[in-house]
Amino acid sequence: MLDTTLDSLDLRGDFYTRNFQPHPSENRLILNMGPQHPSTHGVLRVILEIDGEYIVRAEPVLGYIHRMHERMAEVKRYEQYLPNLGRIDYLHALAWNWAYVGAVERLMGLEVPKRAEYIRVITCELNRISSHLLWWGAYLLDLGAFTPIMYAFADREIIMDILQRITGSRLTYCYYRFGGVSQDIDDKFIEQTKELCKYLRPRLKMYKDFVTDNIIFRKRVEGIGIIETEILRKYGATGPVLRGSGIAYDVRKTKPYSVYSEIEFDVPSYELEDAFGRYLVRMQEMEESLKIIEQCLEQLPAGDFILPKAPKRPKPPAGEVYFTVEGARGEIGVHLLSDGSAYPYRLKLRSPSFSNLSLFPEVVKGTLLADAVSILGSLDLVIPEIDR
Amino acid sequence: MSNYSKSQSIREGIWSLIVGLKITAKNFLKPTITVHYPRETVPTDKLEGYRGHIELVPKPKDPFTPKCIMCNLCATVCPSGCIKLVTVKEPIEEKSKSGTNTQEDKKTAKKKFKKKLVAFELNYNYCSLCGLCVQNCSVKSLRFSKDIYLAGYSKEEFEYDLLARLRAKAKVKSAKELPQKNSEG
Amino acid sequence: MISLAQIPIPLIKIVVGLLGILIFIGLNGLACVYLERKVAGHIQRRPGPFEVGPHGILQPIADAVKLVAKQMITPKGADPILYWSAPIISFAPAIVCFLPLPFGPSLQNISINIGLIMVLAFSSLNVLALCLGGWSSQNKWSLLGAARDIAQSVAYEIPLLLSMLPIVLLTGSLNLADITAYQGAWPWQWLVVKQPLAFIIFFVCIFAETNRAPFDLPEAESELTAGFHTEYAGMGFGLFFLAEYSYMVVGCALATILFLGGYQGPVAPGWWWFLIKVYGLLMVMIWVRWSFPRVRFDQLLNLTWKWFTPLILINILITALVVKLI
Numbered sequence: 001m002l003d004t005t006l007d008s009l010d011l012r013g014d015f016y017t018r019n020f021q022p023h024p025s026e027n028r029l030i031l032n033m034g035p036q037h038p039s040t041h042g043v044l045r046v047i048l049e050i051d052g053e054y055i056v057r058a059e060p061v062l063g064y065i066h067r068m069h070e071r072m073a074e075v076k077r078y079e080q081y082l083p084n085l086g087r088i089d090y091l092h093a094l095a096w097n098w099a100y101v102g103a104v105e106r107l108m109g110l111e112v113p114k115r116a117e118y119i120r121v122i123t124c125e126l127n128r129i130s131s132h133l134l135w136w137g138a139y140l141l142d143l144g145a146f147t148p149i150m151y152a153f154a155d156r157e158i159i160m161d162i163l164q165r166i167t168g169s170r171l172t173y174c175y176y177r178f179g180g181v182s183q184d185i186d187d188k189f190i191e192q193t194k195e196l197c198k199y200l201r202p203r204l205k206m207y208k209d210f211v212t213d214n215i216i217f218r219k220r221v222e223g224i225g226i227i228e229t230e231i232l233r234k235y236g237a238t239g240p241v242l243r244g245s246g247i248a249y250d251v252r253k254t255k256p257y258s259v260y261s262e263i264e265f266d267v268p269s270y271e272l273e274d275a276f277g278r279y280l281v282r283m284q285e286m287e288e289s290l291k292i293i294e295q296c297l298e299q300l301p302a303g304d305f306i307l308p309k310a311p312k313r314p315k316p317p318a319g320e321v322y323f324t325v326e327g328a329r330g331e332i333g334v335h336l337l338s339d340g341s342a343y344p345y346r347l348k349l350r351s352p353s354f355s356n357l358s359l360f361p362e363v364v365k366g367t368l369l370a371d372a373v374s375i376l377g378s379l380d381l382v383i384p385e386i387d388r
Numbered sequence: 389m390s391n392y393s394k395s396q397s398i399r400e401g402i403w404s405l406i407v408g409l410k411i412t413a414k415n416f417l418k419p420t421i422t423v424h425y426p427r428e429t430v431p432t433d434k435l436e437g438y439r440g441h442i443e444l445v446p447k448p449k450d451p452f453t454p455k456c457i458m459c460n461l462c463a464t465v466c467p468s469g470c471i472k473l474v475t476v477k478e479p480i481e482e483k484s485k486s487g488t489n490t491q492e493d494k495k496t497a498k499k500k501f502k503k504k505l506v507a508f509e510l511n512y513n514y515c516s517l518c519g520l521c522v523q524n525c526s527v528k529s530l531r532f533s534k535d536i537y538l539a540g541y542s543k544e545e546f547e548y549d550l551l552a553r554l555r556a557k558a559k560v561k562s563a564k565e566l567p568q569k570n571s572e573g
Numbered sequence: 574m575i576s577l578a579q580i581p582i583p584l585i586k587i588v589v590g591l592l593g594i595l596i597f598i599g600l601n602g603l604a605c606v607y608l609e610r611k612v613a614g615h616i617q618r619r620p621g622p623f624e625v626g627p628h629g630i631l632q633p634i635a636d637a638v639k640l641v642a643k644q645m646i647t648p649k650g651a652d653p654i655l656y657w658s659a660p661i662i663s664f665a666p667a668i669v670c671f672l673p674l675p676f677g678p679s680l681q682n683i684s685i686n687i688g689l690i691m692v693l694a695f696s697s698l699n700v701l702a703l704c705l706g707g708w709s710s711q712n713k714w715s716l717l718g719a720a721r722d723i724a725q726s727v728a729y730e731i732p733l734l735l736s737m738l739p740i741v742l743l744t745g746s747l748n749l750a751d752i753t754a755y756q757g758a759w760p761w762q763w764l765v766v767k768q769p770l771a772f773i774i775f776f777v778c779i780f781a782e783t784n785r786a787p788f789d790l791p792e793a794e795s796e797l798t799a800g801f802h803t804e805y806a807g808m809g810f811g812l813f814f815l816a817e818y819s820y821m822v823v824g825c826a827l828a829t830i831l832f833l834g835g836y837q838g839p840v841a842p843g844w845w846w847f848l849i850k851v852y853g854l855l856m857v858m859i860w861v862r863w864s865f866p867r868v869r870f871d872q873l874l875n876l877t878w879k880w881f882t883p884l885i886l887i888n889i890l891i892t893a894l895v896v897k898l899i
């Protein structure tokens with residue numbers, strides 16, 4: 001592929017422009033989808049080689065929104081890094097909060113109070129619903145339906161109002177602290193959340209009637225973007241992408257953290273392997289999340305919302321820890337290396353979107369441009385998370 | 389059989405389209421949920437727990453001075469480095485020296501100088517509203533304000549002096565309260 | 574010097590009619606934009622345009638002023654002649670399409686016996702315009718949009734034409750005024766009762782013809798950014814936009830004339846009935862647009878070739894038999 005003879009070396013454009021050339025003998029077109037394209041949701045760039053509207057080759061180009069989050073961890077104190085987590089995946093910020101806080105807690109051996117764990121589960125699941133709602137709207141937008149996103153946002157607004165009362169922010173939450181959460185939940189929160197659960201169930205039913213059963217929608221997702229287990233394994237895909245292919249792997253079940261082992265919930269998975277399978281997984285996950293929230297609200301114990309002796313400015317002992325949680329997009333991992341100082345020595349973030357995106361080129365080969373958009377949407381990518 | 393199921397799936401497909409139309413029609417007839425911002429504002433109960441930029445908490449008895457003890461902890465803990473305390477050292481007056489020998493007086497007497505807060509600068513442009521400063525202040529001298537409607541034309545408009553803000557607020561408040569007291573008395 | 578009396582009367586009639594049509598198209602464009610945005614807004618539980626004028630009624634005018642005032646940009650490497658002629662080619666035939674439409678009993682600009690064919694012929698020119706625009710703007714997305722437009726026109730044109738044939742067979746005329754006169758005042762006397770299948774196929778094909786969702790493939794913004802008009806700014810885009818709405822009205826007007834009795838109504842027949850019916854159909858089009866996702870273009874081809882064409886052929890056959898026998 002890489003032609004390095006001197007006269008063929010054309011130094012115009014970036015690396016990809018120079019090296020991503022179409023086959024010279026065939027009638028093909030190189031198309032840049034992104035970085036500013038309505039359906040790449042952010043600044044993802046995908047270079048496509050197309051033959052008519054069929055995609056021959058695809059290559060995602062990353063790095064447009066790289067913000068050096070991992071490096072930033074090394075120059076900030078442990079507690080100072082907290083606000084960064086909400087900005088890695090702004091849609092499921094609390095899962096990232098949790099992954100980091102959990103890693104530090106394990107390093108320091110902090111025992112989180114039961115009540116705090118329950119509060120974490122409730123808020124994290126609320127956040128998961130809001131993330132899935134936004135994905136649902138945006139995916140339908142990709143498929144050309146404009147109305148669902150407005151309905152999804154109306155519902156999401158309620159969730160954000162509830163979370164705002166307790167966390168103080170609407171999107172980039174910074175709520176969890178080492179050893180607990182920053183604020184206790186009150187009766188009003190519990191009442192609002194219960195109401196939300198009651199409100200959302202019929203809404204989800206409406207979504208099903210409105211979109212899931214719609215014949216046009218079904219034709220756009222069924223049998224599109226089939227991802228085989230082999231590819232999933234090769235690229236380390238997690239989350240709904242994995243479960244949409246029939247593998248019921250969920251960190252909440254397989255490596256239960258916090259109080260998830262005490263809660264009853266199903267891990268939805270569909271053997272369809274296509275975009276519709278992934279869609280159904282997410283739609284059902286919202287219902288499962290509602291179930292989890294209701295159970296937690298019932299079982300919510302009294303007690304501290306944060307460990308009273310928890311250090312506000314921690315200095316964990318030297319060591320290494322890897323902690324994973326299940327985010328809306330898949331397995332979120334935080335690998336933390338401490339040298340005993342107040343600054344992390346090295347922090348590695350495993351973002352599910354990155355792995356999920358990396359299988360895109362294989363899946364998209366031979367499909368139509370319109371299907372590529374559908375597949376890209378069904379992977380539910382958050383670009384800032386990919387680049388970090 | 390297959391013909392039957394095929395016709396059924398066609399019927400279901402067409403029916404699903406009609407259901408979709410019904411749902412949008414239903415929503416069309418429902419009232420809108422938009423808040424017409426300049427004419428309407430977000431109801432205050434939705435603003436509960438809203439984190440605006442931070443503000444200083446006044447002493448319970450003296451609304452013009454903050455509780456702040458100038459420990460500088462908030463400035464060091466802030467991840468974005470947007471807090472800056474401006475202090476001056478003032479020589480202690482004779483009077484306080486000759487007073488009763490409390491712990492505090494001894495300390496200040498030793499130094500012969502007293503720190504005085506002249507400005508508490510917050511660069512709101514960089515603030516990530518994480519709440520670490522509020523959480524870490526040992527005398528609870530910081531809290532979140534409820535200023536939601538902030539808009540400006542330049543970056544400089546969001547560099548606040550929280551001390552001046554506290555004083556201005558206290559002034560307005562006392563001006564409001566005074567006539568009330570007068571009328572009562 | 575020619576005196577006024579020497580100008581032939583039909584010419585005067587056509588000029589006045591053209592002026593009237595231009596005004597109608599302009600006003601109609603404004604009304605449609607407003608209607609579309611309001612309906613879309615309320616379907617999505619928001620008010621739509623609200624700031625300019627009471628309930629945003631002046632918003633389309635503000636938009637139009639903005640479009641006119643915008644700089645017209647020709648992209649580097651584009652063919653300027655083709656590039657700028659495309660919006661005009663798109664818009665100009667729309668005016669001609671209005672000429673043979675009978676708005677009222679005596680409100681028809683030119684009554685020719687091939688009115689139906691004339692409307693179809695001129696409205697098909699739009700495809701050429703979109704193709705030119707997409708081709709000449711030196712943008713890959715536009716090119717894809719143009720290609721899709723051609724594919725789409727292959728898909729819908731044939732069932733669209735065929736779906737009118739049963740009407741022609743029944744009425745025995747291609748003159749739109751005659752077709753209207755054939756139908757009675759009451760809804761059960763309209764041809765939609767006799768030809769429901771043809772009506773549905775015709776109406777669906779109108780969606781494709783006007784590039785409206787769910788068949789807005791040439792401009793599918795989530796796939797092709799904006800399709801064929803990606804590069805157009807200012808009035809270039811404005812003309813495409815106006816043309817789209819004009820063709821919507823032409824399509825709905827044709828549906829009204831062919832199937833819904835045109836200007837006939839139970840009480841006081843006249844142009845108001847015509848307008849009510851046309852705007853009713855427009856509302857349905859807008860309603861559908863904001864309810865469904867977009868189809869893929871091979872699905873559209875499947876739908877039109879595998880379903881619509883055979884169905885409508887059978888329909889024609891039966892109609893012909895019935896006409897022959899009775």
Ligand code: SF4
Nearest residue numbers: 456457459460462525
């Ligand atoms: S932490 Fe509190 S007391 Fe210390 S300087 Fe900041 S505001 Fe003042």
Ligand code: SF4
Nearest residue numbers: 466515516518519521
């Ligand atoms: S809220 Fe966070 S970012 Fe803002 S001033 Fe306080 S510590 Fe700094």
